[in-house]
Amino acid sequence: MSEFTIPLSRIMVLERTLEHGGNATCKLQRPETSLDAQVYVENDSTTHHIKVTMGPLTSSLSLPRRLATKCQSLRYFLQDLANGRADSGAMSEEALALLEAQDSVDEVLLVGQIAYVINTVNHALPFGAVITNDQGEVCAAVTASSKQQLAAALRAKLKPGHEGPGERT
The missing domain is CATH 3.30.160.20 (Double Stranded RNA Binding Domain)
Known part of the structure; x- marks a missing residue:
């Protein structure tokens, strides 16, 4: 079985949502099925506060606004959650x-x-x-x-x- 991935068009939506805040639906796909992730972003002057809901699973993540790889970090976080790697989706201390x-x-x-x-x-x-x-x-x-x-x-x-x-x- 292949893993869920996020298409490029959805990554661009995630990037805009990170910068401006608000809600976005991110479709994660694999050949046999797809999964919708509801992403809510609230920004303050230094941090992106992100809440993600996929079916019954809810998780959150905070990323520094100045982090150059923040969109990539969010992408990996969503893919890890969708693919059952919730532990790797959570950032360590x-x-x-x-x-x-x-x-x-x-x-x-x-x-x-x-x-x-x-x-x-x-x-x-x-x-x-x-x-x-x-x-x-x-x-x-x-x-x-x-x-x-x-x-x-x-x-x-x-x-x-x-x-x-x-x-x-």
Whole structure:
């Protein structure tokens, strides 16, 4: 048996609904049948709050508005729910912590910088971030024990006039 997938036309509807909020019906298809997911999106200044109903199943998801892969994340979430992978459809605490850390780091970036936030293997400093510029040069790299410390360490390294590794005068 093949898996439920979302056609491209429905992905575009999901993307518009994410940006503007409201309700959308998303048809998930596989050759032998289809399934309708009712998607409700409520936005605030930083987060998309999403509620999904598929038949008797109801689930929810929150995604940062600034997340570049938010539409893809919603697509995978819906497909996982439809295909019975509800556990993988729910974000782990670790994944949520990374998303929150990414949001904190994004707030301290300068124009033209890109942040890559990861988990480290160091339990004392579980968060890591590397900041690059538009040319892919490393501007800063730090590890920290919390999202707040990560953002503060990056803010100190990225303040205007301060040069970090990879920056040129």
